[in-house]
Amino acid sequence: MPQTQNIEHCTAKDGLAIAEALRGLAGRKVAVIGHVRPDGDCIGSQVALTRCLNSLGADAIAVNEHTVPRNLSAFVGDTPFFQPEAVADLSERFIISVDCAAMKRLGPKVCERIAQVAINIDHHISNESFARANYIYPNASAAAEILGCLLVDQKLPIDAVTAQALYVGIYTDTGQFRFASTSAYSFELCCQLIAHGAIPSKAASEIYENEPLSKILLLRAFLDSLRFEYGGRFCVGILPEDIWESTGAVHEQADGMVDYARTIEGVQIGALLEYRKDSVKGSFRAKDASMRVDLLAAKFNGGGHACAAGFNCDMKPEDFYPAMLKALGEIFEPKA
Numbered sequence: 001m002p003q004t005q006n007i008e009h010c011t012a013k014d015g016l017a018i019a020e021a022l023r024g025l026a027g028r029k030v031a032v033i034g035h036v037r038p039d040g041d042c043i044g045s046q047v048a049l050t051r052c053l054n055s056l057g058a059d060a061i062a063v064n065e066h067t068v069p070r071n072l073s074a075f076v077g078d079t080p081f082f083q084p085e086a087v088a089d090l091s092e093r094f095i096i097s098v099d100c101a102a103m104k105r106l107g108p109k110v111c112e113r114i115a116q117v118a119i120n121i122d123h124h125i126s127n128e129s130f131a132r133a134n135y136i137y138p139n140a141s142a143a144a145e146i147l148g149c150l151l152v153d154q155k156l157p158i159d160a161v162t163a164q165a166l167y168v169g170i171y172t173d174t175g176q177f178r179f180a181s182t183s184a185y186s187f188e189l190c191c192q193l194i195a196h197g198a199i200p201s202k203a204a205s206e207i208y209e210n211e212p213l214s215k216i217l218l219l220r221a222f223l224d225s226l227r228f229e230y231g232g233r234f235c236v237g238i239l240p241e242d243i244w245e246s247t248g249a250v251h252e253q254a255d256g257m258v259d260y261a262r263t264i265e266g267v268q269i270g271a272l273l274e275y276r277k278d279s280v281k282g283s284f285r286a287k288d289a290s291m292r293v294d295l296l297a298a299k300f301n302g303g304g305h306a307c308a309a310g311f312n313c314d315m316k317p318e319d320f321y322p323a324m325l326k327a328l329g330e331i332f333e334p335k336a
């Protein structure tokens with residue numbers, strides 16, 4: 001049955017047990033940890049769970065291997081957020097991971113300071129169930145959707161910062177409610193989060209309308225470089241080695257830019273290539289899973305999903321490009 005006719009509450013089965021475990025942490029030291037290079041869902045989930053635990057009487061902090069990205073910092077509020085080296089008692093804390101599919105995704109500095117994860121809350125189907133208690137709901141659009149469901153259904157504390165953080169997690173992990181993971185329940189929950197103080201326009205403006213100029217200059221260079229191959233079915237943009245210095249942009253700011261190539265009418269696979277002197281880093285994005293860009297990336301020391309894959313390969317750019325065209329030929333002009 002499609003989810004639009006059957007609004008699913010992801011934690012319906014385990015909600016009570018999780019809520020009791022969280023209430024039982026009153027008076028305990030807790031660390032809520034997310035994955036390296038945190039995104040909106042990771043930060044939103046960490047903020048929400050940390051605040052909820054503190055309202056329940058725990059001594060909870062959020063810990064991440066890396067700092068909160070600039071465009072997400074507005075959603076942290078007064079939530080205690082630390083990098084692992086700043087937390088002397090991390091090894092003594094009760095550890096809860098959120099939005100994290102594998103233990104090593106917590107990052108090396110976190111992993112060397114903790115013995116084990118007590119509770120693992122996630123929505124990745126590939127989750128390795130590395131904790132003592134694992135609550136994995138692959139149908140949830142975001143880890144924030146799991147936590148939102150839990151907090152709302154179990155009547156746990158939700159202040160306005162928590163509601164906004166959870167909204168940001170769902171909003172970003174669903175690609176602004178565009179991806180197939182977006183369900184009727186995602187909207188039902190967001191409706192409740194707005195009632196608790198989330199402001200959709202604030203999420204939109206802070207995350208998507210507050211870009212540093214360096215990123216826009218990088219985007220301009222990327223768009224200027226677009227080339228088409230195979231009659232317009234493949235579109236690739238190339239970032240040369242000197243682009244970082246000339247624009248002032250950093251590598252992370254290229255994240256997502258490949259989608260401009262993919263979204264063009266008639267394009268089936270979009271690509272972004274970062275050229276270095278003796279190597280090429282890149283990403284492939286397909287509109288359709290039948291393109292199997294994971295197999296394409298695998299030819300260049302990479303991998304990923306059928307529609308989204310990346311690679312990092314030790315080939316000179318001038319050797320890589322023809323090799324890529326040849327590999328694409330096997331997709332676009334397969335020999336019978």
Ligand SMILES: [Mn+2]
Binds near residue numbers: 041123141142143
């Ligand atoms: Mn997520």
